[in-house]
Amino acid sequence: MREKEIAIADLQLDAENYRTGKQSDQRQAICALIEEQKHKLVRLAQDIIANGLSPIERIMVVPVAGERNRYRIVEGNRRVAAIKLLLEPDLADGTTWHNAFKRLHKQMPGQVPRKVTCTIVQSKEDGFPWIHRRHDTGLKGAGLEPWSTIAQYRAHAAQGKSAREIDVLEFVLAHGRLDSDVEERINGQDFPVTNLERLLNSKYINTQLELDRGERYLTSTASKRWVLMILREFVTVVAREEYNGRKFVVGDIYTAAKQRAFFNTLLAKYPKPGKSARRWAVSAETILPASERARMARTPKRLHGRTTERSRLIPRTCTVRPPIGRANDIYHELRRLDVEKYRNAVSILLRVFLEFSVEA
Numbered sequence: 244m245r246e247k248e249i250a251i252a253d254l255q256l257d258a259e260n261y262r263t264g265k266q267s268d269q270r271q272a273i274c275a276l277i278e279e280q281k282h283k284l285v286r287l288a289q290d291i292i293a294n295g296l297s298p299i300e301r302i303m304v305v306p307v308a309g310e311r312n313r314y315r316i317v318e319g320n321r322r323v324a325a326i327k328l329l330l331e332p333d334l335a336d337g338t339t340w341h342n343a344f345k346r347l348h349k350q351m352p353g354q355v356p357r358k359v360t361c362t363i364v365q366s367k368e369d370g371f372p373w374i375h376r377r378h379d380t381g382l383k384g385a386g387l388e389p390w391s392t393i394a395q396y397r398a399h400a401a402q403g404k405s406a407r408e409i410d411v412l413e414f415v416l417a418h419g420r421l422d423s424d425v426e427e428r429i430n431g432q433d434f435p436v437t438n439l440e441r442l443l444n445s446k447y448i449n450t451q452l453e454l455d456r457g458e459r460y461l462t463s464t465a466s467k468r469w470v471l472m473i474l475r476e477f478v479t480v481v482a483r484e485e486y487n488g489r490k491f492v493v494g495d496i497y498t499a500a501k502q503r504a505f506f507n508t509l510l511a512k513y514p515k516p517g518k519s520a521r522r523w524a525v526s527a528e529t530i531l532p533a534s535e536r537a538r539m540a541r542t543p544k545r546l547h548g549r550t551t552e553r554s555r556l557i558p559r560t561c562t563v564r565p566p567i568g569r570a571n572d573i574y575h576e577l578r579r580l581d582v583e584k585y586r587n588a589v590s591i592l593l594r595v596f597l598e599f600s601v602e603a
Contacts, residue, residue: 329351330355
């Protein structure tokens with residue numbers, strides 16, 4: 244591999260781009276990409292005007308046979324297409340987005356480059372291992388990994404855009420002594436943060452917990468330990484999607500009345516202390532007195548439910564979370580099928596689930 248600065252005019256789109264399939268020529272290649280990406284390509288062009296190209300992602304190209312100093316893109320088709328459309332918006336003629344690129348052309352030059360630094364490989368096959376790592380999600384950490392929900396919130400908080408949800412999650416993670424399955428769900432890709440957000444935006448709950456959005460953190464004047472116990476219950480219920488032995492869904496807290504009813508069940512379990520505290524920050528940096536930390540340490544872990552006859556092979560309390568794919572789909576089917584009604588189907592699906600799991 245080697246690097247070279249190449250003019251945009253000397254770069255050709257991949258007519259066999261995996262996004263769009265095989266196209267007959269450059270005109271068809273760019274139109275197919277426009278139709279596949281739609282407004283996303285317009286948004287990318289806007290971002291390039293404002294910020295230029297990312298310095299941490301190179302365009303990868305191969306030499307075009309028989310054409311000196313001409314190169315075909317194998318990675319970076321969207322970015323180069325967006326630049327070409329900014330420079331020549333009529334390339335989008337006949338598409339829905341032609342006028343959008345004509346409007347953006349008038350905002351030129353901005354940060355739009357006429358040349359880009361590219362990595363040159365001798366064939367698309369030579370570049371495929373890196374293309375694979377850039378786009379495939381099944382590499383178990385070897386490729387690019389999207390941020391989890393909490394990672395996204397942390398990034399926003401670092402830029403001064405903190406939200407109630409991240410304050411609460413960091414506070415409970417630091418001090419709540421959560422069970423391992425709850426911590427794992429919070430730090431994973433599928434934590435249902437909107438349910439936590441719905442609770443924290445409830446006017447009634449905010450009043451009860453004496454919450455206020457300070458300049459930097461969420462704050463409260465209620466007892467630290469009591470607030471921590473309530474917030475830990477919030478997070479645990481949202482993470483496990485179950486409460487009092489039954490499935491917990493957004494419908495349980497969708498309205499103000501249901502939010503109040505849910506919170507009042509927690510009040511019965513954790514009565515609110517009468518004594519208020521000085522205003523304190525709901526954050527990981529908040530220091531709990533040693534006596535409070537010791538009491539939290541003595542809080543018993545959730546016990547396993549008693550063994551009973553059940554109609555499903557996989558109980559709702561099971562915390563197995565297969566990776567996205569066939570094994571995950573079968574897992575969720577097995578959670579729904581009644582064993583007595585579909586005994587053979589359940590047996591076969593269990594075997595297939597095990598086989599897919601071993602392969603994964």
